[in-house]
Amino acid sequence: MSENFLITGPDNPAATILLAHGAGAPMDSKSMTAAAEALATVGFRIARFEFAYMAARRTSDARKPPPKAETLIPEYRDTVRALASSGPLIIGGKSMGGRVASMVADDLYAEGAICGLLCLGYPFHPPGKPQQLRTAHLKNLRTPTLICQGTRDEFGTREEVSTYPLSPAISILWLEDGDHDLAPRKKISGFSVADHLATMAARTSAWADENCLR
Secondary structure, three states, rough: OEEEEEEEOOOOOEEEEEEEEOOOOOOOOHHHHHHHHHHHHHHOEEEEEOOOOHOOOOOOOOOOOOOOOOHHHHHHHHHHHOOOOOOEEEEEEHHHHHHHHHHHHHHHHHHHHEEEEEEEOEEEEOOOOOOOOHHHOOOOOOOOOOEEEOOOOOOOOOHHHHHOOOOOOOEEEEEEOOOOOOOOHHHOOOOOHHHHHHHHHHHHHHHHHHHOOO
């Protein structure tokens, strides 16, 4: 597990957001960097980190496939401890990173270690395999949760997700025509990536005010 964090945002924020990367792209990918910068603009301190398998790719030509999400749970717990945030902490991540965070959230929430969960493009199912749902633990989730999802995300469209039994603790921000990176087709939707990221950040700020900062 890498304890090297990539920090974006103010030193004394109202809240810190710990973000893990998706299965195939590192913490400094274009989409994660853009999301972190948008969230920092509204006052959050963003701490990005990499799981060990991804960090190893920086020093090796071998590209091992990502491990199963469940096996990354101990790394995520260790990273929360290593960060040692002194103020309100929200955990989450992009795609698989958010999924792993959702698996540890309730225990950390019960301990008072975190105040919320933020998922950017939750992988509700593998692309093209809508029957292979990754939602069982989301039915009874107790942690206040915000999922930001594009309406045409191949890991879970608005039409698909509307049929899932999800916990009332989960709020979903739907971004029109957004893909798995929340990016819309501007000519079709009338929105740009920057528009959607600004909306995501503003909604996250309002949601955090309601659930973490009172």
